[in-house]
Amino acid sequence: MMGRKGLASLTSVAAALLLWFVVTTLTGLVSPGRFPSPAEFWQSLVQIATRGYAGAPLLAHAVQSLKLVLLGFAVAVATGVPLGLWMGWSRRAEAAINPVFLLIRPIPPLAWIPLAILWLGLGDAAKIMVIWFAAFVPSVINAFAGVRAIDRPMIEAARMLGTPRWRLVREVIAPAASPMIFTGLRLSLQASWTTLVAAELVGALLGIGFVLNVAQQDIYPGMILVGMVTVGLLGWATTWLLAMAEQRALAWNMAARD
Amino acid sequence: MGSIRFDKVDKVFGPLTGGVKALDSIDLEIAEKEFVAIVGPSGCGKTTCLRMVAGFEAPSAGVVSVNGKKVTAPGPDRAVVFQQFALFPWKTVRENIDLGLRNKGLAKSERDERIASALRLMNLESHADAFPHQLSGGMQQRVAIARAYVLDPEVLLMDEPFGALDAQTRVVMQEELVRLARVNPRTVLFITHAVEEAVYLADRVAVMTRRPGRIKEILDIRSVREAENWDRHQKIEDVMDLESFVHLRTQIWKSLREEKGPLGV
Amino acid sequence: MRDTPLSFAERIGWGALGLAVLLGTWTLLTASGLVPRPFLPTPLDVLDRMIELMSAPFAGATLPQHLASSFERYAYGVLLAALIGVPLGLLMGWFRWLDDIVTPLFDGLRFIAPIAWVPFAALWFGTGIGGPVLIIFAGAFPPCLINAYRGARFVEPRLIEAARMLGTGNLRIILEILLPAATPSIVAGLRVAAGLGWQSLVGAELIVAAAGVGFMMVQAQANVATPTVMAGMVAIGIVGMVIDVALRQGEAWLRRRRGLEA
Numbered sequence: 171m172m173g174r175k176g177l178a179s180l181t182s183v184a185a186a187l188l189l190w191f192v193v194t195t196l197t198g199l200v201s202p203g204r205f206p207s208p209a210e211f212w213q214s215l216v217q218i219a220t221r222g223y224a225g226a227p228l229l230a231h232a233v234q235s236l237k238l239v240l241l242g243f244a245v246a247v248a249t250g251v252p253l254g255l256w257m258g259w260s261r262r263a264e265a266a267i268n269p270v271f272l273l274i275r276p277i278p279p280l281a282w283i284p285l286a287i288l289w290l291g292l293g294d295a296a297k298i299m300v301i302w303f304a305a306f307v308p309s310v311i312n313a314f315a316g317v318r319a320i321d322r323p324m325i326e327a328a329r330m331l332g333t334p335r336w337r338l339v340r341e342v343i344a345p346a347a348s349p350m351i352f353t354g355l356r357l358s359l360q361a362s363w364t365t366l367v368a369a370e371l372v373g374a375l376l377g378i379g380f381v382l383n384v385a386q387q388d389i390y391p392g393m394i395l396v397g398m399v400t401v402g403l404l405g406w407a408t409t410w411l412l413a414m415a416e417q418r419a420l421a422w423n424m425a426a427r428d
Numbered sequence: 429m430g431s432i433r434f435d436k437v438d439k440v441f442g443p444l445t446g447g448v449k450a451l452d453s454i455d456l457e458i459a460e461k462e463f464v465a466i467v468g469p470s471g472c473g474k475t476t477c478l479r480m481v482a483g484f485e486a487p488s489a490g491v492v493s494v495n496g497k498k499v500t501a502p503g504p505d506r507a508v509v510f511q512q513f514a515l516f517p518w519k520t521v522r523e524n525i526d527l528g529l530r531n532k533g534l535a536k537s538e539r540d541e542r543i544a545s546a547l548r549l550m551n552l553e554s555h556a557d558a559f560p561h562q563l564s565g566g567m568q569q570r571v572a573i574a575r576a577y578v579l580d581p582e583v584l585l586m587d588e589p590f591g592a593l594d595a596q597t598r599v600v601m602q603e604e605l606v607r608l609a610r611v612n613p614r615t616v617l618f619i620t621h622a623v624e625e626a627v628y629l630a631d632r633v634a635v636m637t638r639r640p641g642r643i644k645e646i647l648d649i650r651s652v653r654e655a656e657n658w659d660r661h662q663k664i665e666d667v668m669d670l671e672s673f674v675h676l677r678t679q680i681w682k683s684l685r686e687e688k689g690p691l692g693v
Numbered sequence: 694m695r696d697t698p699l700s701f702a703e704r705i706g707w708g709a710l711g712l713a714v715l716l717g718t719w720t721l722l723t724a725s726g727l728v729p730r731p732f733l734p735t736p737l738d739v740l741d742r743m744i745e746l747m748s749a750p751f752a753g754a755t756l757p758q759h760l761a762s763s764f765e766r767y768a769y770g771v772l773l774a775a776l777i778g779v780p781l782g783l784l785m786g787w788f789r790w791l792d793d794i795v796t797p798l799f800d801g802l803r804f805i806a807p808i809a810w811v812p813f814a815a816l817w818f819g820t821g822i823g824g825p826v827l828i829i830f831a832g833a834f835p836p837c838l839i840n841a842y843r844g845a846r847f848v849e850p851r852l853i854e855a856a857r858m859l860g861t862g863n864l865r866i867i868l869e870i871l872l873p874a875a876t877p878s879i880v881a882g883l884r885v886a887a888g889l890g891w892q893s894l895v896g897a898e899l900i901v902a903a904a905g906v907g908f909m910m911v912q913a914q915a916n917v918a919t920p921t922v923m924a925g926m927v928a929i930g931i932v933g934m935v936i937d938v939a940l941r942q943g944e945a946w947l948r949r950r951r952g953l954e955a
């Protein structure tokens with residue numbers, strides 16, 4: 171079942187874990203004030219999972235972060251993909267909207283955080299706004315590029331068959347652009363997590379970024395690592411879900427590849 | 429229903445940037461239920477002619493009309509079989525064929541019936557639920573033909589529809605098309621490189637010159653076919669052996685040969 | 694694709710319309726008093742503030758000074774990412790065992806947003822230059838590594854076979870075949886890295902810095918100095934754009950030099 175690659179991965183990860191144990195616990199090469207030992211990591215994990223840390227148990231923090239990411243991501247995709255499709259379809263829309271994009275795009279999404287806090291405070295709304303800004307752009311750009319890359323005969327075939335406008339968008343344009351759209355969604359999701367963590371680090375009362383923030387102020391390396399691992403796992407899980415959705419939606423395209 | 433008319437049609441591509449004259453004063457009339465084939469050197473503008481009838485391209489000068497009405501937009505009354513198939517890769521064979529019928533607003537039962545007969549006709553029954561990528565080039569081509577046929581259009585526009593088929597399938601499809609054309613005649617504009625194919629299928633064959641494409645001559649095949657009664661033969665090879673067939677083929681060949689470029693390509 | 698391409702005049706016209714709608718709405722909202730100024734200043738307020746900040750310090754430094762310290766960290770971070778990521782990627786593309794070791798670890802770390810390194814960065818390297826540099830590095834490193842790796846991994850096998858046949862050693866193959874063949878991919882990766890690095894810089898400075906444009910913006914946010922926050926955004930946008938344009942030029946120059954159309 172497990173090939174050479176799987177075995178190598180396992181060995182590599184096991185070696186890294188062993189190295190971690192050796193440098194922190196066995197030899198004390200790295201002081202516990204700098205990086206936690208496996209035991210400290212475990213204790214921190216147990217602490218936050220059972221008694222809670224930074225005002226809430228781990229589950230509550232994780233659910234909060236996940237909720238904000240999914241909300242922001244959903245809003246960004248629901249607005250960005252249609253806009254991208256429209257810009258791809260209409261030269262006029264592209265000509266009118268592109269300059270606005272060129273003006274706003276160079277501002278990194280994270281730079282919106284202070285403004286979002288000024289406008290909306292430290293609550294959920296500010297974070298959703300910033301995530302929306304961050305995740306919006308990749309969705310738009312890839313949907314746009316996806317439409318522009320559609321083979322002309324494909325559209326012509328649909329028109330020759332008398333396909334009405336709305337059906338054309340739903341059954342021809344959107345599916346034809348969907349491989350690119352999914353590329354955009356992957357980038358959007360990644361941007362959502364980065365932005366959320368940053369926004370929660372800057373100011374929050376709940377969430378994994380807030381855990382990281384408090385742990386940093388408490389100089390508590392074990393909890394910092396717990397926070398980072400949680401962020402990584404959540405990011406991985408959502409990416410995996412998206413990949414599954416992509417595989418289902420693009421089954422026809424997968425067939426083309428193998 | 430279904431006559432086509434080209435009236436002094438010019439086509440210039442990219443007029444703003446110098447411009448390539450693709451077609452020069454094309455005059456051609458295709459009667460209702462007539463089968464006309466166009467042959468000509470590569471790049472002479474055959475596809476462009478067909479695209480103008482389909483409504484994808486507007487003439488730079490002159491008028492293209494169908495049933496006496498100027499063509500302005502594509503529509504299901506003029507079904508196209510594209511040179512590059514243009515199937516929807518995310519739709520199964522059945523769904524590809526179904527789209528045009530759904531656009532017509534037909535009831536499910538009638539659509540199913542029509543799809544089934546189209547699949548049977550094109551010998552695709554066992555692949556109804558496959559995606560285009562899972563099919564060979566020849567099968568994809570048959571799906572493209574089925575998708576056009578199933579609409580039962582007044583005008584059928586076919587751009588080298590058998591180009592991707594292997595020799596055996598091609599022969600079967602040609603014989604099938606002839607049979608269909610006799611049983612249920614309709615207006616067909618058919619583009620091909622293969623002279624035999626044109627002579628075998630068409631009522632008339634139009635020969636085009638090199639770019640800028642003009643109609644060089646039009647040969648009447650139908651009168652010969654009827655006089656010599658080609659249709660008594662079932663098989664294409666028997667027809668191709670007939671002296672009258674060979675004569676016409678040679679005539680077109682010679683005409684085309686004069687149009688080859690300086691290097692003979 | 695839908696409609697025919699627009700003429701130059703039409704493009705300009707529609708573009709101007711788009712910008713006019715944006716700036717017009719903004720001006721109208723603020724100038725009319727519909728949105729209070731401390732909440733959203735007018736475009737002119739922001740411009741005024743930017744000019745002011747050229748000479749008047751805020752949060753301990755003028756805008757150019759903040760920009761200079763931002764840029765220094767940024768340059769270190771991206772440079773470090775390129776110097777480690779590109780060679781490592783090339784080596785991974787050549788030595789299977791290295792690929793087998795690094796890839797699983799890298800895949801594991803990939804899902805941790807660069808910004809999540811902030812607490813450790815502060816703990817290990819402080820808030821001066823070291824901390825932010827680590828975060829910028831975390832943002833810029835993956836594209837450097839991945840693109841060098843892909844570029845080397847998918848080199849035309851025949852090139853390598855030919856080199857092998859000529860008895861070329863490992864190091865020479867890497868330097869004289871993989872590196873040149875992977876260059877377009879590496880350069881594209883560097884451009885992505887530069888962009889992500891700039892992003893991470895902003896994040897880092899919002900959280901763990903004592904100077905820089907990001908720091909200036911958080912301070913301004915705390916003082917509800919909206920024009921200063923927006924001036925910072927504009928400055929960050931302009932510098933980011935300049936970096937991107939410069940790298941695009943560099944990429945085009947490289948392509949021309951290699952004789953691959955401009």
Ligand SMILES: Nc1ncnc2c1ncn2[C@@H]1O[C@H](COP(=O)(O)OP(=O)(O)OP(=O)(O)O)[C@@H](O)[C@H]1O
Nearest residue numbers: 441442448450469470471472473474475476477639
């Ligand atoms: N959209 C276009 N823009 C510019 N030039 C075009 C365009 N479409 C076709 N042409 C040019 O017009 C000429 C005729 O093209 P067309 O596709 O009609 O040729 P064809 O006879 O169908 O060729 P083939 O037998 O190779 O399919 C060619 O020289 C081609 O380069």
Ligand SMILES: [Mg+2]
Nearest residue numbers: 474475511587
């Ligand atoms: Mg053609």
